[in-house]
Amino acid sequence: MRALIQRVTRASVTVDGEQTGAIGPGVLALVCAMRGDTEADAEKLAAKLSKLRIFEDDAGKMNRSLLDSGGAALVVSQFTLAADTSRGNRPGFSEAADPETGRRLYEHFATHLAGLGPKVETGRFAADMAVELVNDGPITIWLDIPPASA
Template sequence: MRAVIQRASKAHVTVDGEVTGEINQGIVILLGVTHEDEEKDAKWLADKIVHLRIFEDESGKMNHSLKDVGGQALSVSQFTLYGDCRKGRRPNFMEAAKPEPANILYETFNRFIEDHGIQVKTGVFGAMMDVSLVNDGPVTLLLDTKDI
């Protein structure tokens, strides 16, 4: 699994002009799933994201986690994170998981985040979505379960 996480002071996702998920302080998670991913990958990634110390303390140092600050998560499925652009001019998406197993792992990942007491808002799996956020910091990080 791959995730791009962005610390946000506010964010929302819309589908066909309707807001499907909206948060205030927290993180936006763009999540990609590949064929090799399993439930253990979703659990590891959720635990890592919830406990990453990317929020500032009273001294301005990144010492607080999403859980510490009581933040929310906006989780958006994004198969394009597995786009391979090394050859040609069109991305190859062969490494992205097929929709059905990807959706199952996406929902499992979101449930693992919620198990930590974090409120999770989402887009609509497989839909064309517009994501809007105010990137706080800016803080943007890349995580990949294949790096563990």
Template sequence: MRAVVQRVAQARVDVDGETIGSCDAGALILVCAMPDDDLDCVRGLAAKIAKLRIFKDEAGKMNLSLVQSAGSALVVSQFTLAADTSRGNRPGFSGAAKPDDARTLYLHFANCLRDLGITTETGKFGADMQVHLVNDGPVTIWLDSDT
């Protein structure tokens, strides 16, 4: 699984003009399931993200995790993170998991964050979404489940 984690002051995702998920201070997490992903690697990536020390402590240093900062998360599926741009100008997306598998892994990822005590909302898998965020820092980190 591939993820882009953005530390945010707030974020929300809208579908058809209606907000379907949001978070206050915490993380907007864009995720893309890859063909070889399984439930264990997804669980491991969720645990790693929950423990990433990217939130400021009382001294203003990035020493706190999402769990320690009591932040919330907004998780949005984004198959375009699997884009292959090695040939031509049109990205290919064959590196993303098949939709049925991707949906299962995406929902499992969000549930893993919840199991770790993080208030988590989601976008709508496969929908045309508008994501709004106020990036805090900015802090943006890219991860793969094999890292």
């Protein structure tokens, strides 16, 4: 599984004029299930995100995790993270999981992350979403968990 993590002071997602999720300080996680990914991969990614030390401690060092900071997570599905731009100018998405698997793993990721402790809000899978955020830092981290079968 793959995720783009942004440390935020606030973030929200809206679908058809309805806000489906909003957080204060924490992370915006744009998440993509890749072909071959499993629930175990979603759990590894959630664990990695929850422990990723990207929040400042009292000395101003990035030494605190989402769990340590008490921050929240806004989890948004983003199949375009699977884009292959190696040939031509039109991205290919053949490495993304099929929609049914993608939905299952996205939901499993969000549920597992919430079970680890942080408040989790979500977007709506496969919807046209408007995401707003205030990137804090800016801190943006790419996380890639190769499939267990790889």
